[in-house]
Amino acid sequence: MLAVIQKWGNHQGLSFTPEILNQAQLSEGDEVFITVRPGEIIIKPTAQGKGKYTFRGKSFGETFASKAELVAQMPSDYNPHEEDWGQPVGKEVW
Numbered sequence: 001m002l003a004v005i006q007k008w009g010n011h012q013g014l015s016f017t018p019e020i021l022n023q024a025q026l027s028e029g030d031e032v033f034i035t036v037r038p039g040e041i042i043i044k045p046t047a048q049g050k051g052k053y054t055f056r057g058k059s060f061g062e063t064f065a066s067k068a069e070l071v072a073q074m075p076s077d078y079n080p081h082e083e084d085w086g087q088p089v090g091k092e093v094w
Helices: 018-023 067-072
Strands: 006-008 011-013 032-037 040-045
Antiparallel strands (some): 006 011, 032 040
16 A cells, blocks of 8 residues: 655654554554664554553553652652743744
8 A cells, every 4th residue: 555654743644544454453542663674664553552551661550659659759859841942843833
């Protein structure tokens, strides 16, 4: 099947038809693993499946007992700040 890489905002993307997703046994929201090799991009489903996000290869529940435990691991000098991403490029509205 022929597809065209298209510009989506500041990124590029491919759109998959329902037939392609059905053949690959994937659906919207599934987590996939992407491998890049010279001249090819390989997309495979992860063992985690739909809606199961990981942190350093483990699920959130395997890594942290709670969100409080995660926050407790933040450096005491952490100071969140707004990043300056420069002037708008293209049709962004700021």
